[in-house]
Amino acid sequence: MKLSNTLGLTVAATLVTFAVANNGGESTKPVTGTVTGTVMFEGEKKPEIKPLKISAEQSKGCCAEGDDMNTVDRSLVINDKGGIANVVVTLEAKGAKVEIPEKPFEFDQRNCRFEPHVTIVPAGSTVKFLNSDQVSHNIHTYAAKNDGENQTVAPGGDLMYKLEKAEAVKVACDIHPWMVGWVYVTDGTHWGLSGADGAFELKDVPPGDYRLTIWHEKLGRAKAEVSVGADGSSKPVAVKMGAKKKGGGRRRR
Numbered sequence: 207m208k209l210s211n212t213l214g215l216t217v218a219a220t221l222v223t224f225a226v227a228n229n230g231g232e233s234t235k236p237v238t239g240t241v242t243g244t245v246m247f248e249g250e251k252k253p254e255i256k257p258l259k260i261s262a263e264q265s266k267g268c269c270a271e272g273d274d275m276n277t278v279d280r281s282l283v284i285n286d287k288g289g290i291a292n293v294v295v296t297l298e299a300k301g302a303k304v305e306i307p308e309k310p311f312e313f314d315q316r317n318c319r320f321e322p323h324v325t326i327v328p329a330g331s332t333v334k335f336l337n338s339d340q341v342s343h344n345i346h347t348y349a350a351k352n353d354g355e356n357q358t359v360a361p362g363g364d365l366m367y368k369l370e371k372a373e374a375v376k377v378a379c380d381i382h383p384w385m386v387g388w389v390y391v392t393d394g395t396h397w398g399l400s401g402a403d404g405a406f407e408l409k410d411v412p413p414g415d416y417r418l419t420i421w422h423e424k425l426g427r428a429k430a431e432v433s434v435g436a437d438g439s440s441k442p443v444a445v446k447m448g449a450k451k452k453g454g455g456r457r458r459r
């Protein structure tokens with residue numbers, strides 16, 4: 207009898223300890239969720255994107271001897287199922303703090319292409335342009351709200367570029383006209399970039415109702431809303447983007 211009593215007490219005490227530890231963990235880390243979704247192309251016909259036209263003369267020194275230049279045009283990449291790559295998705299959660307990392311965001315130039323094609327940075331960040339090539343590049347940024355940049359970066363060199371205001375900044379190289387990349391500066395608190403299948407995710411989003419800001423360099427903007435429940439759950443967001451309308455409000459047939 208005595209033995210079973212002791213055993214019972216031990217089990218009960220263990221359960222209490224476990225419950226307290228669990229509660230303690232939850233109170234220090236607030237519940238957040240991961241917003242997921244896909245961006246799909248909407249339209250009868252997927253636009254045809256032609257390879258970049260790059261002459262041997264222009265691309266001299268871009269690649270190792272005998273290697274071919276990558277001529278894939280990344281300005282609009284749609285997979286077989288209609289998923290659109292390189293779409294920027296951001297949201298702003300009130301009260302959420304964005305920490306600007308001390309280490310700058312790296313934006314490389316490799317084999318005469320910008321890597322990555324699109325990078326998302328919070329306003330106030332610094333981007334470090336690198337040059338991993340054996341040839342010089344000329345960083346030329348097209349900014350409306352931020353400072354512009356137009357400087358040559360020698361092989362192995364770099365260039366620091368501070369971005370204070372939210373906007374999509376086009377980055378080009380004047381020496382290699384096919385080189386185009388984007389630095390998307392956001393004043394949102396959470397962001398994600400769609401992958402090759404059009405899927406994106408925004409992590410650590412606190413519960414609430416949000417309007418997503420969606421941007422693609424060729425397709426323009428789209429709208430979507432998402433709710434993150436008190437338990438952190440949310441329904442996947444289905445975003446559709448079509449060819450940009452010309453002439454302002456012209457209807458699609």
Ligand SMILES: [Cu+2]
Pocket residue numbers: 318342343344379380381382385
């Ligand atoms: Cu270049």
